[in-house]
Amino acid sequence: MPNARDRQCRITLTERGPLLVEGPVEITTPDGAVHTSDRFVVAICTCRRSRILPWCDTSHRRRAGPAR
Numbered sequence: 282m283p284n285a286r287d288r289q290c291r292i293t294l295t296e297r298g299p300l301l302v303e304g305p306v307e308i309t310t311p312d313g314a315v316h317t318s319d320r321f322v323v324a325i326c327t328c329r330r331s332r333i334l335p336w337c338d339t340s341h342r343r344r345a346g347p348a349r
Contacts (some may be wrong), residue, residue, distance in 0.1 A: 299324035299337035308335050 293301040305319045316335055323336065330340035 298341055299326055299328075301325075310335060 285348075288299065291303040295301060298334045302323050302325055304321055306317065306323050308316045310316065317344050318336075324336055326337040326340075327340040332340065
């Protein structure tokens with residue numbers, strides 16, 4: 282994936298949920314694995330409960346409780 286972009290990358294912080302990143306994206310995890318997605322928006326897990334890390338599988342919903 283090239284480093285040069287013709288536009289800025291948009292990242293949206295969600296309350297009690299994942300980071301929403303406008304794609305395509307390339308993520309390198311601490312173990313050196315590279316994950317890519319060509320989707321127009323991807324959800325990146327921040328709770329570390331997802332079974333498909335680094336992507337969000339909505340596992341945060343089971344333990345987050347009701348929204349305020």
